[in-house]
Amino acid sequence: MSVDTDVATGTKRAPGAPARGRSPARPGPPRTRPAAPPRTRPAGPARTRASSSLRRLDAAAAGAARSSRTPFVFLVVGLLGGGLLCLLLINTILDTGAYQITQLQQQNATLAQRTQELQAQVAYEESPTVLAKQARRLGMREPGLLYFLDLKKNRIEREPTHVPGVSVWPPGYTP
Numbered sequence: 771m772s773v774d775t776d777v778a779t780g781t782k783r784a785p786g787a788p789a790r791g792r793s794p795a796r797p798g799p800p801r802t803r804p805a806a807p808p809r810t811r812p813a814g815p816a817r818t819r820a821s822s823s824l825r826r827l828d829a830a831a832a833g834a835a836r837s838s839r840t841p842f843v844f845l846v847v848g849l850l851g852g853g854l855l856c857l858l859l860i861n862t863i864l865d866t867g868a869y870q871i872t873q874l875q876q877q878n879a880t881l882a883q884r885t886q887e888l889q890a891q892v893a894y895e896e897s898p899t900v901l902a903k904q905a906r907r908l909g910m911r912e913p914g915l916l917y918f919l920d921l922k923k924n925r926i927e928r929e930p931t932h933v934p935g936v937s938v939w940p941p942g943y944t945p
Contacts, residue, residue, distance in 0.1 A: 916943065
């Protein structure tokens with residue numbers, strides 16, 4: 771029983787078995803390829819030395835690639851972490867501001883309501899009936915009929931004489 775060796779990976783497989791990672795041959799007409807010159811393989815110990823040195827070179831290249839990727843990975847992770855922290859900070863600041871805005875709006879609504887209550891109280895206390903009650907409580911009384919003293923006639927009259935251009939009624943009096 772002969773054993774074939776895969777050149778790319780250096781693994782052994784049975785003759786006729788498909789290479790690892792490749793799909794088995796499809797049924798149908800065979801594909802034609804241009805003829806390539808046959809490869810010659812070194813026999814015995816020379817072949818193993820060459821393949822082991824290739825493996826060491828591949829391992830060294832992979833290690834170098836991994837070590838050159840490490841700082842980049844740390845950089846990307848650091849940037850993402852810093853970005854998340856910045857977003858958290860911004861979100862916290864905005865939430866604090868929103869809380870303050872809500873609190874100020876509630877205070878504004880309370881003050882507006884208090885202003886309306888005070889305006890209604892002032893309007894009630896300025897009404898004529900309330901003013902009359904307060905005046906009576908303070909001992910004030912409503913005047914009776916007004917009498918006017920006419921010095922030219924030396925008489926007291928109920929209604930004043932009408933002089934053109936002069937107001938007959940005192941300010942604030944309504945008969």
